[in-house]
Amino acid sequence: MNLNDTEIVQKIMTDAGCLIANNIAAADIILLNTCSVRDNAEEKIHNRIETLYHLLKKRKKTTVLGILGCMAERLQSNLLESNNIVSLVVGPDEYRKLPELISLAFKGEKHIAVDMTSIETYDDVIPLCSNGISAWISIMRGCNNFCSYCIVPYTRGRERSRPADTIINEVKSLVDRGVKEITLLGQNVNSYSYESTKFHTLLADAAEAVPKNVRIAFLTSHPMDLSDSLIDTIAQHDNICKYIHLPIQSGSNRILKLMNRKYSLEHYLDIISKIKRSIPNVSISTDVIAGYPSETIEDHQQTLAVIKEVRYVSAFMFRYSPREGTKSYKENDSVPEEEKIRRLNEIIQLQNRISGELNQQDIGKTFEVLVETPSKKNPSEWVGKTMYGKSVIFGNTDGKYIQGDYANVIITDATSATLKGNVVE
Ligand code: SF4
CATH class of the missing domain: 3.80.30.20 (tm_1862 like domain)
Incomplete structure (x- = not known):
């Protein structure tokens, strides 16, 4: 849900004329979309804010830092009070206000927008879809x-x-x-x-x-x-x-x-x-x-x-x-x-x-695999997914398959996390 919400926010912000930065150094606006489901998830965000505090205080240009999502809804003003680098605290139902609140933040204003509605579904915001397939x-x-x-x-x-x-x-x-x-x-x-x-x-x-x-x-x-x-x-x-x-x-x-x-x-x-x-x-x-x-x-x-x-x-x-x-x-x-x-x-x-x-029981079986991305460990191998939600790593040495293709893969090896196999015609 949060990844999808991030895509919704990206769409709202790009529609307002922003570009998505490739790295944090290039960004004028940093939005952290947060999760409150476990304490550990919140702890990570507190650490991230701390790291950003040290990074941003060395900066000459103004940077707006906003906290979005469930932590924003849960902690509200505490997030503004705990340090002075957060300018915006925006809950899951208030993302449409982001462009306006961000321009106010560039003028030095801090805002909290955490109203919950019984109607907001972002029905008309088609999120930016990041990996294409x-x-x-x-x-x-x-x-x-x-x-x-x-x-x-x-x-x-x-x-x-x-x-x-x-x-x-x-x-x-x-x-x-x-x-x-x-x-x-x-x-x-x-x-x-x-x-x-x-x-x-x-x-x-x-x-x-x-x-x-x-x-x-x-x-x-x-x-x-x-x-x-x-x-x-x-x-x-x-x-x-x-x-x-x-x-x-x-x-x-x-x-x-x-x-x-x-x-x-x-x-x-x-x-x-x-x-x-x-x-x-x-x-x-x-x-x-x-x-x-x-x-x-x-x-x-x-x-x-x-x-x-x-x-x-x-x-x-x-x-x-x-x-x-x-x-x-x-x-x-x-x-x-x-x-x-x-x-x-x-x-x-x-x-x-x-x-x-x-997974061992899948060895010897052939699956239709949706080709997703080159493997991080070995770029000559690719990662894809079966209809059964299982990840499969397979050799794509001749570059025959591209992202979004389907490959028939016979499973030759398996761990508890992944299947490995070879393409069959
Ligand atoms: S209350 Fe939480 S765990 Fe229960 S169904 Fe809703 S989202 Fe899932």
Whole structure:
């Protein structure tokens, strides 16, 4: 969502006559788009502001530094008060004001713009799409779920969906620009609803509005809202990616209840079985939190058990980080830090083993790979992606394939993170 928001900001700023600088030394305006989801993400931004403080105080030219995103919404005036180099603090619903606020900042004025609206979706701002072949479209913003640990509903406001027709027009215009993979984004895409259009209909419409060689994907789903119709839609369209991110967070019903996740483990596993039955070879990934307040060893064991049962291709795994303003912040953060780390490491170890085993099973299989970019380690090798959301590194020594092509690649080697292979005709 943040990367997509950055593209929206880039579009607003370039429409206002700015150019995107290639490096920080060339920039007159520096905007940091921030995340508040974990303490560690905020810490990084505080460090970045500190580094910029030393850099900018040596400068002769005026430079405007703005903090955008969830930290701006959460910390507001604290960001202006903590140092004197930040001139702007702008929350996720206020980006349209940036050009005006930036010109005021060049005159020495400092501003905070953090109002949240129930209508802003930036529906008319077609974001600049940076890599040319993959693009995101935010189809909705905000979240109504109020999971007890999550800051998002407080920093991004309530759920609102964009009109389906403008989304489909944006899909088509991205295809005209050569984009080959479009990801429909939302904090909880499954609850997309605009007039009579629900998410599964929008997804089908997007898949049918593009040529067969353009892939449609989506992020992220909430187990409570993932419908049978959505599973059928994915199964029925060859160009919808066979990759579903379905956060479990904990394998313990007691902890899920405390987290206000609104589903039980049994319900979650039921959806997983339906997905696996309907979509052959589907990849499923997840999010897991280790050490939520009051989590016992038994709760933790249940999390390990669900990871073993589902066999996710990958997972975003974190230890619990209390966020001020959320419901769980008031609860006793009872699991000691070292125990959280121990449980997290156990989860990571298990997940890495499973990811490695699943990837090993792909050896000898041939996949259609969307060619993305030369490998950073070895520019004669390229990196691409399968329909199942897996990255593949393959030799492209004769330069036959360019970004945006499809290559058939037979998998010859695998680690827990990537597949390696050779092109086959
Ligand atoms: S569904 Fe829960 S975890 Fe996801 S953004 Fe909404 S409140 Fe946060």
